[in-house]
Amino acid sequence: MEKEVIALLIAKNFLGLEKFIDLFGTDIIKCIRSILNHPKEKMYHKEVENEVFYRIWQKIASYDAEKSSLKTWSLTITRNLCLDKKRQIIREQQIIPMEQLPESFWEEDYFEKENFLDLLTYLTDDDQLIFLKYYYYQDSAAEIAKELNMEVTQIYNRLSRGREKLRHSIKPT
Incomplete structure (x- = not known):
């Protein structure tokens, strides 16, 4: 199933993105919610989710199945985007305790x-x-x-x- 999804994504076929979301969407959303877990950050969940799927769509050609599973690769992208967003939120608020x-x-x-x-x-x-x-x-x-x-x-x-x-x-x- 993963190979089919990867092939469709590389071909820039939206069916591949739909299948990818069916496979890993829940895990990605859980990851986003666990990192952006404070009330001030809740409004950014959908933005980060969209950015994750867009980034995966853009970077799928760089995915290497020998280095990691598609799920691990996707969750790494998710985690990094969430941490970047968390830093951005902190900078925008200019509040450091x-x-x-x-x-x-x-x-x-x-x-x-x-x-x-x-x-x-x-x-x-x-x-x-x-x-x-x-x-x-x-x-x-x-x-x-x-x-x-x-x-x-x-x-x-x-x-x-x-x-x-x-x-x-x-x-x-």
């Missing part, structure tokens, strides 16, 4: 609001999501762990390692 950052960061002048998101680029996508949920949305470590199917100790470990990585990346040379 600086008071939630550890005090050691306050000692340095590097942490201006507009630089917060730029600093997150030093972290992996998963760690960026954890940092945004913990420091920006003020979700508890337990809530984040439950949502990401992780242990609470893993969340705290990632936050600690991420802070250390950020400290090293902002130290003057």
